[in-house]
Amino acid sequence: MNSADLGRRVGVPSTALFTDQYELTMVQAALKAGTADRRSVFEAFTRRLPEGRRYGVVAGTGRVLDAVENFHFDDEMLAFLRDQRVVDARTVDWLADYRFSGDIWGYPEGEVYFPGSPLLRVEGSFAECVLLETVILSILNHDSAxxxxxxxxxxxxxxxxxxxxxxxxxxxxxxxxxxxxxxxxxxxxxxxxxxxxxxxxxxxxxxxxxxxxxxxxxxxxxxxxxxxxxxxxxxxxxxxxxxxxxxxxxxxxxxxxxxxxxxxxxxxxxxxxxxxxxxxxxxxxxxxxxxxxxxxxxxxxxxxxxxxxxxxxxxxxxxxxHPTCSMVYKLVARARSADPADPLLPVVKKSLGAKSSRGGRKWAARRLDEYGVAEAEVIGTGDVPAELVGRQLQVELVRGGEVVAREPLEAARDRHIAARSGLPMSAMQLSRGEPVLPTEYV
Structure with missing residues (x-):
């Protein structure tokens, strides 16, 4: 496998300022409160497909991996944050050493998805995970659309x-x-x-x-x-x-x-x-x-x-x-400390109507009918039912801050063709309709 197969990543600039200011101010406040290191789980998902669409397509994963790898603050960026008083000196010092050291799991690129599908799961300390929110969403929302x-x-x-x-x-x-x-x-x-x-x-x-x-x-x-x-x-x-x-x-x-x-x-x-x-x-x-x-x-x-x-x-x-997929990035679980033995507690924002979501670290699987055609997107927390173990959708992308799942673009292209062909025939209809697979929570 040569570098051209994987995409030329030379000269990729830092992605650290491809973010919103409140990501950094949250880190500052969490550092002061002593909660920045709490073990946390964030998930990217969409509550609904664009109107009339029957399935979504995961794209941008490879670019997300590049963005995470290149998310670091150089001296000029740190000077900007200091001079503009975006965050305090302690936070600037913390950012100077920032490198994501957590784990990321997600749907592989080219896979199809449905409302609620946990497309990307980011695990680490609260501070290191929250900083990635905007750049992850900007890539996934654009490329998947x-x-x-x-x-x-x-x-x-x-x-x-x-x-x-x-x-x-x-x-x-x-x-x-x-x-x-x-x-x-x-x-x-x-x-x-x-x-x-x-x-x-x-x-x-x-x-x-x-x-x-x-x-x-x-x-x-x-x-x-x-x-x-x-x-x-x-x-x-x-x-x-x-x-x-x-x-x-x-x-x-x-x-x-x-x-x-x-x-x-x-x-x-x-x-x-x-x-x-x-x-x-x-x-x-x-x-x-x-x-x-x-x-x-x-x-x-x-x-x-x-x-x-x-x-x-x-x-x-x-x-x-439909130039965006309306994906969101939400904290779904967190511990009371950085200790890996400290249990993760499901958390969820209490919202009314269309903004409701579900807490907990989730897995996802696709159930097939007797003919081998997809019939449901199944999402749950805890143990995966035995009959769905081999149908899980999330794969490991980053382990301990190191990217472990780069692949040729052709692999994502081939995966999409296979995933689309595994959907019911009505998925190919251009007429407006509901998602071709229901989302079931267990």
Missing amino acids: IAAAASRMSAAAGGRRLIEMGARRTHELSAVASARAAYIGGFHTTSDLAAGFRYNIPTVGTSAHAFTLLHDSERDAFQAQVDSLGRGTSLLVDTYDVTEAVRTAVEIAGPELGAVRIDSGDLLLVAHRVRQQLDELGATETKIVVTSDLDEYAIASLAAAPVDTYGVGTQLVTGSG
């Missing part, structure tokens, strides 16, 4: 190829994270070179309308592209007249033309016409790529069209209407 949208688009595509091309529609760093999450959710390639470099995701790209408009004629533009990139390139055919462009493309590249891309118009109608024209011109192996504000619904509507590849941008990197 993108992966869920990607998964729905992948299901709608029915095996056809998908290109992630949303870099220009979001923040430059979010674009890289989005490409990674989309790959986990089922996309095949990305247009973003930073994502390709950092995570070894296959990259693609040829030309835009500007390249055609640069030249004196469409023929000149096509000739220049084929001369440079070869006959297997993809030519953009909707700058002027699509029919004329397809004819010119095949004249220049011959039947070896790799693909034509359509970026506007009635994609269903135009794709059929282009396919017929390509076949008549002898370019029977030339693929058709469609782009233009696609989402899972548009992809599904093109199921009957002779489309080979979909390129998706805006709707993907914004979670197709």
Whole structure:
């Protein structure tokens, strides 16, 4: 396994200030009260799926591990905290030595989840665990939202190829994270070179309308592209007249033309016409790529069209209407001291209505029916029932502050395909509905 398989982590800056001020002020108060070292358990979960969604997708776990590993305060950060009087001198001194030394368990990346699923369990002292709240949630909420949208688009595509091309529609760093999450959710390639470099995701790209408009004629533009990139390139055919462009493309590249891309118009109608024209011109192996504000619904509507590849941008990197998963990070158990022998006491915030949650250090398992299809997400505290021991979902990610579960991105991608295929068939429906699995507490 080489470094490219795991993602290039060189030059990763400290993540210590990717947090909210109250995380640090809680540490200050706990240090003064003598409670900062109390053994604690925090869990990340969501109380509900985005409206109408039938399952969620865990993504960002690998980035969380990087963030935890790089969560430390350098001299410049400490000076900022001191000069701005964010916390007192004692707390600054404590932060100077901060390194997470606890344990983290969680759903492996690519797994599906449901309301209440304990996606991440962070154990250690109160102070070291509470500091990680914001950075963990910011990563999981963003990446899981993108992966869920990607998964729905992948299901709608029915095996056809998908290109992630949303870099220009979001923040430059979010674009890289989005490409990674989309790959986990089922996309095949990305247009973003930073994502390709950092995570070894296959990259693609040829030309835009500007390249055609640069030249004196469409023929000149096509000739220049084929001369440079070869006959297997993809030519953009909707700058002027699509029919004329397809004819010119095949004249220049011959039947070896790799693909034509359509970026506007009635994609269903135009794709059929282009396919017929390509076949008549002898370019029977030339693929058709469609782009233009696609989402899972548009992809599904093109199921009957002779489309080979979909390129998706805006709707993907914004979670197709749901840019966050509403995950929370809650203290669910704590001891009265740092002593490992001191029993953990379940704790829970007393809330009314939708903000209610359950205390206690939880395990999770997925129960299958007689046909091997998932039928329930089972969550409990204490001993795991014997029949569910082999179906537990959480895996060890960090032990004693050391990451123990890094894996190639392909593993998360393959895991998601397997997890999604193990759900009831109704999980693939795009119509609004309830979570496809009930959450059962035992």
